[in-house]
Amino acid sequence: MCPQATSVQTRPSRYLAYARRSLLVSIWFAILTFPIIVIRANTITGIITWRWHNIGWIIAGTFFGSWIWGYFLERKRLGTRAPAGPLRRRITALRGALDRLKQRPQVARMSVVILVLAVVAFPFLGGMYQTNIMTTALLYVVLGLGLNIIIGLGGMLHIGYIAFYALGAYSYALLNFHFGLNFWLALPIGALVGGLFSLAIGIPVLRLRGDYLAIVTLAFAEITRLVLENWSGLTFGTAGIRNIPRPAIPGIRLTLPQTTTFVYFIMIGLVLLTIFVVNRLENSRIGRQFVAMKEDFIACQAMGVNIARTKLAALGLGGMWAGLVGVVFAARTTFINPASFTVWESIIVLCTVVLGGMGSIPGVITGALVLILVPEYLRAFAQFRMLLFGAILVTMMVFRPGGLIQKRRRAYRITAEEQKVVAESGDLSIQG
Amino acid sequence: MVLDVRALTMDFGGLRAVDHVDLQISQGEIVALIGPNGAGKTTFFNCVTGMYTPTTGTVTIARPGSEPHNITRMRPHLITAQGLARTFQNIRLFPEMTVLENVMIGRDCRLSAGIVGAILRNRKTLEEEEQVVLDSFRMLEIVGIGKWANETAKNLPYGAQRRLEIARALATEPFLLLLDEPAAGMNPQETRDLVALIRRLRFDHHLSIFLIEHDMSLVMTLSERIYVMDYGKLIAVGEPAEVRRDPAVIKAYLGEDVSA
Ligand SMILES: Nc1ncnc2c1ncn2[C@@H]1O[C@H](COP(=O)(O)OP(=O)(O)OP(=O)(O)O)[C@@H](O)[C@H]1O
Numbered sequence: 001m002c003p004q005a006t007s008v009q010t011r012p013s014r015y016l017a018y019a020r021r022s023l024l025v026s027i028w029f030a031i032l033t034f035p036i037i038v039i040r041a042n043t044i045t046g047i048i049t050w051r052w053h054n055i056g057w058i059i060a061g062t063f064f065g066s067w068i069w070g071y072f073l074e075r076k077r078l079g080t081r082a083p084a085g086p087l088r089r090r091i092t093a094l095r096g097a098l099d100r101l102k103q104r105p106q107v108a109r110m111s112v113v114i115l116v117l118a119v120v121a122f123p124f125l126g127g128m129y130q131t132n133i134m135t136t137a138l139l140y141v142v143l144g145l146g147l148n149i150i151i152g153l154g155g156m157l158h159i160g161y162i163a164f165y166a167l168g169a170y171s172y173a174l175l176n177f178h179f180g181l182n183f184w185l186a187l188p189i190g191a192l193v194g195g196l197f198s199l200a201i202g203i204p205v206l207r208l209r210g211d212y213l214a215i216v217t218l219a220f221a222e223i224t225r226l227v228l229e230n231w232s233g234l235t236f237g238t239a240g241i242r243n244i245p246r247p248a249i250p251g252i253r254l255t256l257p258q259t260t261t262f263v264y265f266i267m268i269g270l271v272l273l274t275i276f277v278v279n280r281l282e283n284s285r286i287g288r289q290f291v292a293m294k295e296d297f298i299a300c301q302a303m304g305v306n307i308a309r310t311k312l313a314a315l316g317l318g319g320m321w322a323g324l325v326g327v328v329f330a331a332r333t334t335f336i337n338p339a340s341f342t343v344w345e346s347i348i349v350l351c352t353v354v355l356g357g358m359g360s361i362p363g364v365i366t367g368a369l370v371l372i373l374v375p376e377y378l379r380a381f382a383q384f385r386m387l388l389f390g391a392i393l394v395t396m397m398v399f400r401p402g403g404l405i406q407k408r409r410r411a412y413r414i415t416a417e418e419q420k421v422v423a424e425s426g427d428l429s430i431q432g
Numbered sequence: 433m434v435l436d437v438r439a440l441t442m443d444f445g446g447l448r449a450v451d452h453v454d455l456q457i458s459q460g461e462i463v464a465l466i467g468p469n470g471a472g473k474t475t476f477f478n479c480v481t482g483m484y485t486p487t488t489g490t491v492t493i494a495r496p497g498s499e500p501h502n503i504t505r506m507r508p509h510l511i512t513a514q515g516l517a518r519t520f521q522n523i524r525l526f527p528e529m530t531v532l533e534n535v536m537i538g539r540d541c542r543l544s545a546g547i548v549g550a551i552l553r554n555r556k557t558l559e560e561e562e563q564v565v566l567d568s569f570r571m572l573e574i575v576g577i578g579k580w581a582n583e584t585a586k587n588l589p590y591g592a593q594r595r596l597e598i599a600r601a602l603a604t605e606p607f608l609l610l611l612d613e614p615a616a617g618m619n620p621q622e623t624r625d626l627v628a629l630i631r632r633l634r635f636d637h638h639l640s641i642f643l644i645e646h647d648m649s650l651v652m653t654l655s656e657r658i659y660v661m662d663y664g665k666l667i668a669v670g671e672p673a674e675v676r677r678d679p680a681v682i683k684a685y686l687g688e689d690v691s692a
């Protein structure tokens with residue numbers, strides 16, 4: 001079969017087919033949105049206005065949207081077989097140039113310097129509002145990296161992650177309320193609480209996988225929230241806890257804007273710590289065990305890896321980070337109640353991991369920044385935020401299922417010298 | 433005796449997949465387990481390696497030069513640590529990991545680095561990691577796929593994937609290697625290379641080898657003793673020549689009609 005001939009023959013008809021389908025999709029969408037787009041009922045006067053012109057916009061918009069979607073799907077299907085257009089060629093050239101640039105040590109050094117400067121200058125140039133938003137995003141970066149240990153490395157679909165965040169936040173709030181514990185001491189305690197609870201719920205679910213694990217962890221998150229809501233004697237119920245002290249430096253009085261900046265830098269520090277630790281875990285024996293367990297747990301077990309221990313390690317090491325930043329969350333908002341820790345929050349963290357690229361540290365960071373910052377700056381479109389969110393996720397899953405920045409396996413260098421030693425020793429003994 | 437199985441039985445609900453099977457393997461032997469499809473060979477392997485918990489029976493192993501050890505009902509990773517290693521009938525590699533990393537997982541049960549070591553990267557951990565890379569590479573060289581060390585496992589040609597499974601099993605430092613249909617899907621040349629490899633493992637590395645195989649010419653040339661199973665029961669044991677003549681075996685393979 002000659003691929004060129006077929007593509008020439010089928011292409012026009014295929015695009016026609018897309019046009020027909022797009023038309024159907026747009027009519028279907030018009031019918032679906034009819035009640036909210038066309039009819040407007042004024043409940044006070046009882047007058048109904050029919051805005052028929054809107055339907056035209058909807059049909060036209062959906063038609064072109066669907067057509068473009070189809071076009072890109074087709075391109076994806078053809079993949080590398082598609083002849084490179086001028087635009088594609090220019091992009092490839094640009095990418096090559098970028099790669100070459102990246103390899104130059106001066107460029108690498110320069111970009112690090114610029115990044116550091118940008119990070120340091122941000123709160124001073126951006127003001128309090130921007131700094132607050134960025135701090136929120138950084139909280140989610142740590143949450144994403146923590147959950148990434150459980151999902152991206154360990155392959156356990158955990159939907160109750162936010163519960164550990166809540167436990168960290170409540171640990172600080174309550175220990176401070178009753179014993180006056182300060183923020184700095186609360187940080188490690190929060191991490192410990194998060195990690196231990198993650199372990200504790202891990203033990204009964206060790207045998208569960210996939211959807212079952214997802215359901216159980218989801219239930220766990222809801223139970224945690226309900227307990228926080230209803231155990232008023234301990235947690236003050238839905239009223240929450242007020243006046244939680246902000247992070248402070250002993251002996252120095254900080255104004256509110258200064259504290260905001262301070263919290264921002266605390267978060268930068270914690271993000272760096274998380275990256276450091278997660279990166280080291282990933283490139284070690286335990287990281288290898290995580291990935292092997294995720295890829296094929298039966299083979300992994302047969303090769304002598306203790307699956308139960310490895311799972312618990314992933315859960316403990318993952319839950320820790322949520323507990324840690326939970327403390328920061330409580331300290332910066334100064335007020336927490338159970339409503340901050342709904343399952344929806346868990347889903348957002350899950351989305352940052354999936355969108356960014358499971359198992360990839362830069363991917364998860366990008367995912368968290370995009371998912372938290374974009375909606376913040378799109379406040380103008382507040383009503384459509386969720387719609388946009390959904391659209392982005394669906395698009396990503398179709399066109400780039402591995403996430404924005406996909407994980408690459410590390411290559412080990414075995415020097416020619418070492419190869420020679422192995423080959424020439426003749427003794428290819430099995431014992432180490 | 434490196435492996436001693438007594439009256440091993442495995443029930444799946446009403447189905448008795450393995451029925452009172454006795455089996456012994458001596459040090460340095462190459463033993464084959466054959467039988468028609470569904471005879472219970474893989475199930476037997478799974479019981480020995482701890483993947484399944486046998487209904488009744490005992491499994492005892494002895495590393496050459498040490499005391500026998502009852503491993504019935506032990507968890508699979510502990511059995512592997514004792515010195516039994518296996519491959520799978522349907523290749524079970526870690527497809528997204530590199531070839532070398534696959535073998536490094538096999539090496540895992542001989543390592544001691546922990547989480548703290550991973551984060552602090554102290555001398556001991558780094559040295560161990562360096563050693564594990566070298567050891568794993570050596571396993572790849574033994575089975576002859578060293579040149580693919582940094583390739584993603586799923587991209588290897590089929591025969592190489594089977595070899596990688598063997599390398600991964602070798603990395604656990606076994607004294608008994610269990611191979612579940614190692615030649616399945618291989619072409620004649622690959623099969624010949626495999627026979628040579630298994631012989632080398634037996635003679636150069638002093639492993640005992642226990643293999644399930646459907647390729648009769650391979651079984652007859654390679655193995656010193658053959659066990660034949662049918663419907664979960666052992667129907668014959670003996671040297672290749674004996675087994676080939678055994679009426680019960682011929683009947684099991686060719687069916688009732690022909691033997692009647
Ligand atoms: N986990 C299981 N649950 C229920 N039945 C099983 C299970 N594993 C195997 N069996 C059954 O046990 C019997 C033996 O299967 P087994 O896989 O051991 O056969 P085999 O001899 O390896 O066959 P083949 O040569 O096709 O690999 C079959 O009837 C199979 O359906």
Ligand SMILES: [Mg+2]
Nearest residue numbers: 473474475521
């Ligand atoms: Mg089988």
